[in-house]
Every structure is written in C-alpha cells, then in structure tokens.
Amino acid sequence: MNDPFTFDATDIQGPEDMKIEIIRGRVWVFGDNVDTDVITPGVYVDAPLEEMKKHVLEALNPRFPKEVKAGDIIVAGKNFGCGSSRETAPDAIKALGVGAVIAGSFARIFFRNAVSIGLPVLPCPGASGSFREGEEAELDVSGAKVTNLSSNRVLRGQPLAKDILDILSQGGTLSLLKEMAQKEKAKNL
Numbered sequence: 001m002n003d004p005f006t007f008d009a010t011d012i013q014g015p016e017d018m019k020i021e022i023i024r025g026r027v028w029v030f031g032d033n034v035d036t037d038v039i040t041p042g043v044y045v046d047a048p049l050e051e052m053k054k055h056v057l058e059a060l061n062p063r064f065p066k067e068v069k070a071g072d073i074i075v076a077g078k079n080f081g082c083g084s085s086r087e088t089a090p091d092a093i094k095a096l097g098v099g100a101v102i103a104g105s106f107a108r109i110f111f112r113n114a115v116s117i118g119l120p121v122l123p124c125p126g127a128s129g130s131f132r133e134g135e136e137a138e139l140d141v142s143g144a145k146v147t148n149l150s151s152n153r154v155l156r157g158q159p160l161a162k163d164i165l166d167i168l169s170q171g172g173t174l175s176l177l178k179e180m181a182q183k184e185k186a187k188n189l
Contacts (some may be wrong), residue, residue, distance in 0.1 A: 081110020
C-alpha cells in the first residue's frame, strides 16, 4: 500500500529517554472542525469542572459524557479544538479520563493547552477514517504511531518535538516546572 500514513510497526521508534506509556483504549470518533464551544458548551463554561465534564461533546454524541471510560481515546478529523479557544475544553476532556486525542489536525491553541495540562495529543492525518466508534486503539505518542487494534492497521502520526514529549512525559507544564525547580534547589544545597 502506498499510503504515506500507513507503515510497518517497526519503522519508527521514539526517543530513548521519553517515558510516555503506550495508551490503549476504546475509540470515540468525531468529525472535522469540532470547536471548543461544542467540546465545552458556553452554558457550562463557568460551572465547576465536575458539572462541566458531564456535558463534554454532548451536542455531537449525547452518549459520550455518560459512557466514556478512563483511558478511552478520542479520534477526530481536521481542526479539532477550533473556535473560541476555551481553556476549559482540554481540561474537561482530561477530567473525564480520556487517555488521548488523535486528530487529523488541531487548532493551535487547543493543541498548546492540551500539552500544557499533560493531555496526550497527536496529529495523525487520516486517523478518523481508519476507526469506527468502539474499536480499540493503541497510541505510541513518542513514536507517533497509531494502531487500530481491531483491524491491525498502523498509521503514522506527525512526530512531536522533544520539548512537547518532555512536557507530556511529566504530566504537563506545571509538573515539569516543579521538577526543574526541585532539581535546581537540590543543586544549590
């Protein structure tokens, strides 16, 4: 097959020093241009996170906030997280326990906000057409590899920069900064 996003699982290996685990989960499929107003509806934007997460993506799939389980994976089309760039969108997705978001592409601010809070995200053109809802996926963030475990199809995502992998491996920017501060403090003792 000459698809540039399909490859043999042995073709890519992640950086040796990254410790991001392989993420496996049930897939929830969404289309293109899923905006942050749909991810976290405006009616709930000032609600506590516990209430807000009960309404994540409910306009597109009313079952999603009720049935999503920890470790499940969102697979979406192009431009995921576009729109008003609400910081609540990745926060609420992570609060639901979603293990990762794989999308054809991401809105820039959503992508940055997700990385900042340690929510694994991977751009992977063609992913949404390679999964059906309920199938199982495996994501190797460091290796930029997405596998549909139901069909054994392997996709190549866009490799993430080392700085982004560092942030994700620490659980987000705040955790990374705390670790850096502790190391600096220990060095100065």
